[in-house]
Structures are given as structure tokens and as C-alpha cells.
Amino acid sequence: MNNTNQLLKKRTRLKQKYAQLVENAYNLRQTDHALSDFSEYKATKVLYKINKLKFVIGDITQAN
Numbered sequence: 001m002n003n004t005n006q007l008l009k010k011r012t013r014l015k016q017k018y019a020q021l022v023e024n025a026y027n028l029r030q031t032d033h034a035l036s037d038f039s040e041y042k043a044t045k046v047l048y049k050i051n052k053l054k055f056v057i058g059d060i061t062q063a064n
């Protein structure tokens with residue numbers, strides 16, 4: 001159960017980080033295209049991690 005809680009907390013932190021990166025990318029779109037693209041790239045990597053956790057947590061919650 002403790003491990004599940006840690007995974008849920010990690011997912012929450014990753015979602016916050018993803019939202020921040022997407023917002024930064026949007027705000028930089030008009031001024032600095034390179035930084036905007038880099039922020040979008042990092043957001044994509046974070047989203048991939050979120051989806052991996054979603055797969056693992058989904059398996060854990062179904063088993064219980």
C-alpha cells in the first residue's frame with residue numbers, strides 16, 4: 001500500500017510539472033521559439049513518464 005501511495009504522489013508531481021512546462025512553452029511561443037520547442041520536448045518526456053505510471057498504477061489498483 002505504501003508503494004502505491006508513493007506512485008500516486010509521483011504521478012501528481014509529474015502532472016504539475018507537465019502543466020508548468022506546457023504553460024511555459026505557450027508563453028514563450030511568441031518570444032523565443034527555441035525555448036518554446038525545448039519546453040514542449042521536456043513536457044512530452046514528462047507525459048511519457050505519466051503514461052507509464054498510469055499503466056503501472058492501473059495494474060496495481062485492479063489487483064486489489
